[in-house]
Amino acid sequence: MDYLDVLESQSIYIFREAYKNFKNLCMLWSMGKDSTALLWLARKAFFGHVPFPLVHIDTGYKIPEMIEYRDKVAREWNLRLVIGMNKNALKEGMHPDQGRIKCCTALKTQGLKSLLEEKNYTGVIVGVRSDEEGTRSKERYFSPRDKNNEWDFRDQPPELWNQFKISFPEGTHVRVHPLLDWTELNIWEYISREKVPVIDLYFDRGGGTRYRSLGCAPCTGSIKSTATSVEDIIEELKHTTVAERAGRAQDEGRGLEVLRKEGYM
Amino acid sequence: MNKTPTETIEHFDIVIVGHVDHGKSTVIGRLYADTGSLPDGKLEKVKAICEQQGKTFEYAFLFDALLEEQEQGITIDTARTFFTWGSRKYTIIDAPGHKEFLKNMISGASRAEGALLVIDAKEGVREQSKQHGYMLSLLGIKQITVLVNKMDLVDYREEVFRNIEKEYRAFLASLNVHPLFFCPVSALEGDNIAQKGPKMAWFDGPTVLQALHAFSKEKPKVDMALRFPVQDVYKFDGRRIIAGRINSGKLKPGDMLVFSPSNKTARVRSIEKFNCHTPPTNAFAGQSTGITLDEQIFIERGEIISTEDNIPMVSSLFRANIFWMGRKDLQKGKRYLLRLCTKEIECEVWEIHRGVNSTNLETQEAVTSIARNEVAEVTIRAKSDVAFDLYSDFDSTGRFVLVEDYDVSGGGIIMEYISDEQESFRKEARQRDIHWVKGEVKLSDRAECYGHRAAVVLLSGTDDAGKIELARKLEKKLVKEGRHAYLLDGENLRLGLDLDLSGTDSSETIRRLGEVARLLLDTGMIVITPSINFSQEDFQRIKTLIHPAPLVSIYVMEKETSSPPDCDHLLCEIRNHEAAANEITAKLKEKGILANIVGPSTFCYTI
Ligand SMILES: Nc1nc2c(ncn2[C@@H]2O[C@H](COP(=O)(O)OP(=O)(O)OP(=O)(O)O)[C@@H](O)[C@H]2O)c(=O)[nH]1
Numbered sequence: 047m048d049y050l051d052v053l054e055s056q057s058i059y060i061f062r063e064a065y066k067n068f069k070n071l072c073m074l075w076s077m078g079k080d081s082t083a084l085l086w087l088a089r090k091a092f093f094g095h096v097p098f099p100l101v102h103i104d105t106g107y108k109i110p111e112m113i114e115y116r117d118k119v120a121r122e123w124n125l126r127l128v129i130g131m132n133k134n135a136l137k138e139g140m141h142p143d144q145g146r147i148k149c150c151t152a153l154k155t156q157g158l159k160s161l162l163e164e165k166n167y168t169g170v171i172v173g174v175r176s177d178e179e180g181t182r183s184k185e186r187y188f189s190p191r192d193k194n195n196e197w198d199f200r201d202q203p204p205e206l207w208n209q210f211k212i213s214f215p216e217g218t219h220v221r222v223h224p225l226l227d228w229t230e231l232n233i234w235e236y237i238s239r240e241k242v243p244v245i246d247l248y249f250d251r252g253g254g255t256r257y258r259s260l261g262c263a264p265c266t267g268s269i270k271s272t273a274t275s276v277e278d279i280i281e282e283l284k285h286t287t288v289a290e291r292a293g294r295a296q297d298e299g300r301g302l303e304v305l306r307k308e309g310y311m
Numbered sequence: 312m313n314k315t316p317t318e319t320i321e322h323f324d325i326v327i328v329g330h331v332d333h334g335k336s337t338v339i340g341r342l343y344a345d346t347g348s349l350p351d352g353k354l355e356k357v358k359a360i361c362e363q364q365g366k367t368f369e370y371a372f373l374f375d376a377l378l379e380e381q382e383q384g385i386t387i388d389t390a391r392t393f394f395t396w397g398s399r400k401y402t403i404i405d406a407p408g409h410k411e412f413l414k415n416m417i418s419g420a421s422r423a424e425g426a427l428l429v430i431d432a433k434e435g436v437r438e439q440s441k442q443h444g445y446m447l448s449l450l451g452i453k454q455i456t457v458l459v460n461k462m463d464l465v466d467y468r469e470e471v472f473r474n475i476e477k478e479y480r481a482f483l484a485s486l487n488v489h490p491l492f493f494c495p496v497s498a499l500e501g502d503n504i505a506q507k508g509p510k511m512a513w514f515d516g517p518t519v520l521q522a523l524h525a526f527s528k529e530k531p532k533v534d535m536a537l538r539f540p541v542q543d544v545y546k547f548d549g550r551r552i553i554a555g556r557i558n559s560g561k562l563k564p565g566d567m568l569v570f571s572p573s574n575k576t577a578r579v580r581s582i583e584k585f586n587c588h589t590p591p592t593n594a595f596a597g598q599s600t601g602i603t604l605d606e607q608i609f610i611e612r613g614e615i616i617s618t619e620d621n622i623p624m625v626s627s628l629f630r631a632n633i634f635w636m637g638r639k640d641l642q643k644g645k646r647y648l649l650r651l652c653t654k655e656i657e658c659e660v661w662e663i664h665r666g667v668n669s670t671n672l673e674t675q676e677a678v679t680s681i682a683r684n685e686v687a688e689v690t691i692r693a694k695s696d697v698a699f700d701l702y703s704d705f706d707s708t709g710r711f712v713l714v715e716d717y718d719v720s721g722g723g724i725i726m727e728y729i730s731d732e733q734e735s736f737r738k739e740a741r742q743r744d745i746h747w748v749k750g751e752v753k754l755s756d757r758a759e760c761y762g763h764r765a766a767v768v769l770l771s772g773t774d775d776a777g778k779i780e781l782a783r784k785l786e787k788k789l790v791k792e793g794r795h796a797y798l799l800d801g802e803n804l805r806l807g808l809d810l811d812l813s814g815t816d817s818s819e820t821i822r823r824l825g826e827v828a829r830l831l832l833d834t835g836m837i838v839i840t841p842s843i844n845f846s847q848e849d850f851q852r853i854k855t856l857i858h859p860a861p862l863v864s865i866y867v868m869e870k871e872t873s874s875p876p877d878c879d880h881l882l883c884e885i886r887n888h889e890a891a892a893n894e895i896t897a898k899l900k901e902k903g904i905l906a907n908i909v910g911p912s913t914f915c916y917t918i
């Protein structure tokens with residue numbers, strides 16, 4: 047087994063544990079490379095099926111191509127989509143100009159919270175990786191959230207020998223992280239090996255720039271790059287020392303820790 | 312394009328442990344900084360934040376990412392970090408040293424293949440230095456290198472290093488652990504981390520970077536016997552797929568598999584894989600896979616698959632070493648949920664033989680409870696049979712966790728098999744079932760054709776409550792409906808099969824009754840057995856012998872006076888035997904033993 051096989055096998059194991067043990071399970075899909083690779087892994091775990099709904103929190107500021115891509119893949123792969131949106135905040139004119147933390151809290155965290163509440167999901171599969179940033183490096187594969195969606199990183203349950211947090215009191219839920227061991231490079235290598243169809247925003251489409259990480263249009267910068275294929279990206283990554291989320295505004299200072307503690311992905 | 316194939320790169324999981332503040336996070340921070348492994352600007356950024364907040368810069372802040380960790384200057388939870396050097400990629404897990412966070416250290420260390428253990432040169436060997444060493448040995452991590460850090464604080468004196476080495480080496484030896492190296496380092500100054508410094512010319516061993524490279528990869532488990540715990544059973548696209556991850560060994564289509572503890576057998580029909588045009592010809596250790604079988608046997612999550620020639624042990628009792636992480640003490644006589652691979656079952660801490668203080672290894676006999684962070688030698692009694700191995704033979708099927716209040720609260724490794732009262736009967740049943748010569752008609756064929764599964768209905772109860780009459784009526788009703796049922800009265804065995812027995816050999820009488828029932832079950836029959844005076848033990852023995860066929864126990868009472876034993880259905884003061892028989896058939900339907908429709912149907916007796 048090569049290392050991608052090892053990573054794949056562990057992710058599949060986690061998927062199957064989640065599916066077996068959570069009655070009301072969903073998976074977040076942002077159409078980015080990570081959650082799309084995650085979706086592919088789900089299909090591997092369940093032999094071509096995705097036996098739970100995919101949740102997308104639409105902030106209303108997503109790059110339009112992302113929505114097109116979402117609906118196309120959903121049709122082709124026979125996915126159940128559940129879309130969440132904080133319409134009230136948008137109606138009241140929520141915009142990154144009002145402060146990014148405030149905007150993210152309203153559109154992403156709040157949008158997700160109310161959807162989770164409405165649908166009563168007890169297990170939420172999320173494609174975070176521990177190499178993304180500091181707080182994520184401290185996550186568990188199965189990470190409990192309390193009634194207010196908060197993450198108590200001071201007191202996380204032990205996790206050993208692939209025995210996870212699969213039982214929990216009423217009112218709480220568990221975030222499941224099958225991609226925790228993967229790095230950005232592993233994801234691209236896997237996408238290349240498996241020929242996972244990713245959105246073409248990741249590639250230079252003639253202008254000499256591309257996105258390295260996808261989010262909302264106003265807050266995600268593109269990087270200078272002429273990579274036009276997955277293989278080009280892999281080559282580029284092997285030589286870069288710039289952090290992946292450098293283009294993401296909300297990561298500045300302690301922004302992400304505060305956001306994550308309150309339930310941000 | 313010069314693409315390096317992923318195969319040639321080796322991956323390695325390392326944990327770094329030791330007493331609080333001895334410099335673990337600093338060692339890693341320094342290692343990353345000195346090998347140019349940090350993203351652009353990360354070091355400068357952390358330095359700027361420190362300056363802005365009037366704090367001195369710490370390398371540890373690179374990984375102690377939580378605000379609270381930086382404020383208190385300690386690591387709270389493990390951080391997973393990634394590091395590439397030469398042909399190796401490392402995942403380095405930075406564990407906390409503070410004793411409050413031992414469970415976090417264990418979570419991080421449980422997945423490591425090698426460990427760096429850090430000891431402060433000035434403070435020397437402290438409580439968690441020992442405790443962590445002990446935990447590593449319990450977790451089965453054999454490759455350990457000890458770093459004696461902060462050598463700058465003791466003027467890089469060799470004698471300080473040698474004394475610590477001597478003391479700690481002796482301690483590890485008492486645990487039968489033999490470290491690869493002891494290295495004197497200064498994480499603060501960067502001595503012996505990525506490069507040798509001039510200050511410790513007396514030391515000719517490796518730097519931390521070289522010591523990492525000296526860890527060797529465990530050999531793959533493909534060549535060991537097959538251990539494949541059933542994780543789930545799926546029904547997709549008309550196939551019934553047994554899914555799980557193979558812990559050791561390999562399998563291929565056509566192989567005969569044994570499921571434990573149910574003792575069922577079946578052959579592999581196919582190996583299933585998504586997005587793969589020619590189906591795989593084998594599956595092996597490490598893979599999360601799925602297989603279909605040549606026979607529709609009823610299999611549940613938790614069973615362990617092996618081949619016939621090397622089956623796991625089965626008992627409800629075993630002896631284990633447990634480290635406890637729960638909020639409440641571990642208590643003798645208390646019930647916990649036991650999870651071993653994918654098996655989940657209630658268990659009781661039957662005996663605590665002794666407690667071990669995990670910081671000084673002192674033992675205490677005759678204890679009834681074990682506090683958090685301590686270790687105990689215990690006997691565990693599960694509610695029913697569990698398949699397992701000794702930890703020394705197979706690590707993944709030889710360890711388990713105990714769950715209390717929703718959380719994993721203890722980890723245990725199995726040291727010894729203990730035979731319980733059922734042992735001889737279980738052995739008989741296992742040998743018989745594994746080697747049973749099957750015809751072409753499968754149990755599932757019979758079930759489908761008859762519209763019911765094979766099962767034993769055991770009627771017991773107080774004298775004169777009408778069990779025998781009820782058994783007769785039940786047989787009659789079932790047969791009239793078109794089911795295949797037979798009244799097996801123990802009395803009839805006495806008239807023939809048991810003639811050679813003296814009236815007192817009750818154990819042999821029960822064994823024969825069980826074996827006859829087993830034969831009838833193999834014909835697809837519903838076996839109705841009224842019992843005159845079964846003891847609880849007899850009942851268990853019959854269950855063991857006919858296992859895993861369902862046994863439905865009906866208890867009949869004359870009056871609602873005595874407290875009835877555990878049973879599936881209770882009948883009081885039977886006036887009308889036919890109505891009572893109806894109640895029992897309803898119960899059989901509810902349990903999925905009888906199909907609603909009589910005769911051949913699409914009755915699915917699996918899942
Ligand atoms: N003088 C000196 N100080 C050091 C050295 N290594 C670490 N320190 C200091 O020791 C203190 C603790 O270091 P950490 O790296 O946070 O210790 P740790 O082992 O990770 O601590 P926990 O994770 O909380 O258990 C910090 O103030 C470091 O600057 C060293 O080699 N020499």
Ligand code: SF4
Nearest residue numbers: 142146149150262265
């Ligand atoms: S990323 Fe930007 S636009 Fe999107 S929610 Fe956050 S602040 Fe608002």
Ligand SMILES: [Mg+2]
Nearest residue numbers: 335336385386
């Ligand atoms: Mg630390």
